[in-house]
Amino acid sequence: MSRLPDDPSVKRLPYEPPTIIAHKTGLANKFGGAPAGRRSLPRIEGVPVSELVERFGSPLFVFSEHTLRRTYREVHRAFALRYPKVQLAWSYKTNYLDAVCRVFHQEGAWAEVVSEVEYAMARRLGIPGSHILFNGPYKPEPALRVAIEEGAHIHIDHHEELYTIEKIAKELGRKVPVTLRINMDTGIQPRWDRFGFNYDNNEALTAIRRLHTGGHLVLEGLHAHIGTFMLDPQAYARGAAKLADLALAAKRDTGVAVKTIDLGGGLPSRATLHAQYGPGADTKPPVDDYAEAITGALLAAGFPQDELPTLLLESGRALVDEAGFMITRVAGHKRLANGTRAIIVDAGVNVLFTSFWYRHDVLPAVDRGGMLEETVVYGPLCMNIDVVRPSVLLPPLEAGDALVIRPVGAYNVTQAMQFIRLRPAIVMIGENKEIDLIRREEVLDDLKGPELLPDRLKP
Amino acid sequence: MLDHLALSESGFLFDSRTGLTYTLSKSGTFLLRALIDGADAETLPERLVATFDVEPPVARKDVEQFLFRLTDIGILGHADADDEVAA
Ligand SMILES: Cc1ncc(COP(=O)(O)O)c(C=O)c1O
Secondary structure, eight states: OOOOTTOTTTOOBOOOOOOEEEOOTTOGGGOSOOGGGOOOOOEETTEEHHHHHHHHOSSEEEEEHHHHHHHHHHHHHHHHTTOSOEEEEEEGGGOOOHHHHHHHHHTTOEEEESSHHHHHHHHHTTOOGGGEEEOOSOOOHHHHHHHHHTTOEEEEOSHHHHHHHHHHHHHHTSOEEEEEEEEOOOSOSSOOOSSSEESTTSHHHHHHHHHHHHSSEEEEEEEOOOOSSOOOHHHHHHHHHHHHHHHHHHHHHHSOOOOEEEOOOOOOOSOOBTTOSSOHHHHSOOHHHHHHHHHHHHHTSOOOGGGOOEEEEOOOHHHHGGGEEEEEEEEEEEEOTTSOEEEEESOOTTTOGGGGTBOOEEEESSOOOSOOEEEEEEOSSSSTTOEEEEEEEEOOOOTTOEEEEEOOOSSHHHHOOOBSBOOOEEEEEOTTOOEEEEEOOOOHHHHHTTOOOOGGGOO | OOTTEEEOTTSEEEETTTTEEEEEOHHHHHHHHHHHTTOOGGGHHHHHHHHBSOOHHHHHHHHHHHHHHHHHTTSSSOOOTTSOOOO
16 A cells, blocks of 8 residues: 555545634534534435425325324324323325325324315314314305205304304204303413304303304304414313313203313424424423323313213324425525525425424435535525525535425415415325326416406417 | 634634634535645546536536625625625
8 A cells, every 4th residue: 555645635524614613602513513413314214305406206195004104093092092082184185195185084183174175174174074173263154054954063253154054953953962162271472262162251151052042053062263283282171171061051050961072273383483492302201191191181171970071182293294305406505795604495485484483403314424514404495484494504515405394294285375486296105105196287377267358368 | 925824624613703603514624724735726626526516517517606695795806804794
């Protein structure tokens, strides 16, 4: 071995661009690219990210069927271990991709819908009315008629809706079972008091008496969705206790035992909110804490053994968020005027709505080494708001390099819009690593199809 | 004269005029070391190519941006120590 180690023609050092990063006071050790902090995500469920990009392009949503099922079973088990009658209903608006809904339905979930459109989606997927919870502040009368005829569980939001359902029941000449949506103070801020009838000021109990004396409706259940991304299990304990108390009061007043108590959704996912300090996965209480809080309150409420209500849950985010990934590619680089490094990627906030709430994990598919640097991740939209991550430590990247953004399974697909760019393809990786396209990439006609151009304006 | 700059081999830089500290990548450390040792800025691209696995056009572009950045944040070219430093 007679190689001269410093003969440049023999071996030059691997290159990364020359960069300099100023230390911010107090944050010095966040910089410097310590190897311990380096993370990358070369595969999703064992499938190389590079293969997914090659086959389906970028950006690309990827769902893991395995994670969907595992998460569902975890949540269901946490409650079923502690309470004899538990039924989950999949909250459609969180993600109503057919493939995602079907996975949850196969696992045993009912459907929770908040419009006639979502109702039709569930029916289309073979869900009978008797397995649909129909929520929402606006249910047009024809939709209510269909739902009543098909035996769906209607959650009443306000007085006008109550009257409409009474009218329909009268016409049909039969008693219609209904659930009342309740809002209340559970000690958390902001308080969600715009949906349903208030518990604390007795509006709810008054509505129950009113409904009972009307003679056309039967109180079947009580429902409360106390908020979303709830980090305090005790809020649920208070909510469950109040619903139980209301159920027992209703029984005393009307003689009718409530059959279901529905605590809605709101369990957090492992995402990190912008306002949170540490990673969300570390601060999120385990689902067992929520199960303990809710079932503990119900079991302690004093229901007679044979009148213990069925516990319904409408968890959305917590079931689907971690199963969703977004693959995106670097389109270009910038050095901003203040010296900050920025990259432009091909997925923007039009398809990653949760960027406004979450500090998403942004991981390079491949880390080729080099210094980590605080980087702004911009989307491809010509809009100032298009920021996927205001700041994240990333290694040097080149145009075309893939990044994986997670968790993105909740709310992004349903709220994605064709703004400046069309919506990307979506694939699902199956339990046996099957890779199925579950929604194709959009074409211009998907956007322009419904438009009509008057003759006089035709080109 | 760059004797206000103390640069370690690992890429840690202390600017005694401002009291600010920085981290540089390997190639950044290499280039700034050369400047501190008196190298002419013109020669930096060739030096970079001789030592690192990089093509000359990329080296020229990267050196230019790097020098621009050093000036921009006040490491190079500002006589006045009170200049604001973007950090
Ligand atoms: C009535 C109802 N149930 C369930 C959910 C699902 O909530 P999450 O995704 O927070 O679990 C929502 C969401 O807003 C809702 O409004």
